[in-house]
Amino acid sequence: MTTTISVPGKLILMGEHAVVYGRPCLVTAVNPRMIVKAEILNESVFKLEAPDVNISQYQKSITDIGSGEIPKEAKFAEIALYNFSQKYKIEKGINIITQSDFSSNSGFGSSAATVVGVMKAVAESLSVKLTEKELFDLSYKTVVDVQGIGSGFDIAAAVYGGTIYFKNTGEVTESLTADGMNLVVGYSGIKADTVEMVKLVSVKKKNYSSGIEKIFDNISGLVDEAKRAISEKDWVRLGTLMNYNQNYLEDLGVSTDKLNLMIEAAQKTGAYGAKLSGAGGGDCMIALVAPKNRENVSQAIKRAGGEIIEVSVNAEGVKAENI
Numbered sequence: 001m002t003t004t005i006s007v008p009g010k011l012i013l014m015g016e017h018a019v020v021y022g023r024p025c026l027v028t029a030v031n032p033r034m035i036v037k038a039e040i041l042n043e044s045v046f047k048l049e050a051p052d053v054n055i056s057q058y059q060k061s062i063t064d065i066g067s068g069e070i071p072k073e074a075k076f077a078e079i080a081l082y083n084f085s086q087k088y089k090i091e092k093g094i095n096i097i098t099q100s101d102f103s104s105n106s107g108f109g110s111s112a113a114t115v116v117g118v119m120k121a122v123a124e125s126l127s128v129k130l131t132e133k134e135l136f137d138l139s140y141k142t143v144v145d146v147q148g149i150g151s152g153f154d155i156a157a158a159v160y161g162g163t164i165y166f167k168n169t170g171e172v173t174e175s176l177t178a179d180g181m182n183l184v185v186g187y188s189g190i191k192a193d194t195v196e197m198v199k200l201v202s203v204k205k206k207n208y209s210s211g212i213e214k215i216f217d218n219i220s221g222l223v224d225e226a227k228r229a230i231s232e233k234d235w236v237r238l239g240t241l242m243n244y245n246q247n248y249l250e251d252l253g254v255s256t257d258k259l260n261l262m263i264e265a266a267q268k269t270g271a272y273g274a275k276l277s278g279a280g281g282g283d284c285m286i287a288l289v290a291p292k293n294r295e296n297v298s299q300a301i302k303r304a305g306g307e308i309i310e311v312s313v314n315a316e317g318v319k320a321e322n323i
């Protein structure tokens with residue numbers, strides 16, 4: 001019996017970096033999704049296939065998971081299984097296959113989606129009922145175990161789906177109604193290193209503490225206003241707030257020339273607002289648009305060297321698929 005789980009990707013709308021320091025952010029779950037398949041085996045081994053990250057025929061004894069050499073690309077899946085096994089006994093073996101429709105290179109949250117998908121797929125195959133909160137907590141622990149840092153906003157998007165106001169490693173996760181929100185997503189062609197970018201900001205914060213804290217506070221204010229703008233479907237206002245947020249991200253030094261070009265191109269061709277999305281240093285920018293402007297803005301982003309990635313926002317959270 002194979003259990004099939006699908007998990008959405010994510011895009012952060014506002015509040016990146018500041019959210020690492022207790023401020024709020026806004027995140028939306030997106031399709032395309034990641035598919036995770038799990039199958040219980042009679043022999044006591046963990047097998048993993050993850051073609052997106054070039055892992056094939058990886059296997060080790062269930063009793064050894066979480067220890068010894070773990071290839072970088074297998075870490076999120078293996079540590080997810082390990083953390084699950086610390087809470088719920090795994091007496092048999094398990095075969096896991098992960099595959100996403102989104103490129104693992106573009107900042108759509110493939111690590112978070114892998115962790116949530118593996119955790120959920122293993123739980124379902126062993127008939128363990130995890131509450132959403134338990135799934136969030138075990139998954140967040142896994143991300144912190146593997147990469148040392150992370151606010152958990154991407155885990156929240158994967159678990160709960162929709163558009164979320166998120167704060168304090170999940171103490172606040174408020175679902176917002178954001179239908180009618182239209183985004184154009186442009187990929188800069190450069191893979192961002194989230195951990196490096198978070199470190200860069202942490203060094204700045206150490207050296208220029210009061211200035212950087214002020215930037216975080218200002219971003220926090222923008223996020224709170226943006227939450228209201230979303231509930232009022234005031235896209236003009238939301239776009240302006242996104243532009244302001246981008247200015248602060250530039251102040252933090254996480255935007256790039258290429259992202260700036262793509263963002264300006266969108267702003268000049270009628271987007272309500274545009275900004276980078278995620279850690280910066282590469283990955284994607286997003287532009288909030290009226291449907292009638294989508295084509296114009298997309299063409300302008302392409303002329304600035306970006307690749308348009310089609311997404312649908314407000315996607316459903318992790319779920320079992322009947323395939």
Ligand code: PMV
Nearest residue numbers: 016017107150151194278279
């Ligand atoms: O690079 P992404 O898309 O995973 O976004 C990172 C967002 C940060 O706020 C910089 C880090 C975090 O964990 O919140």
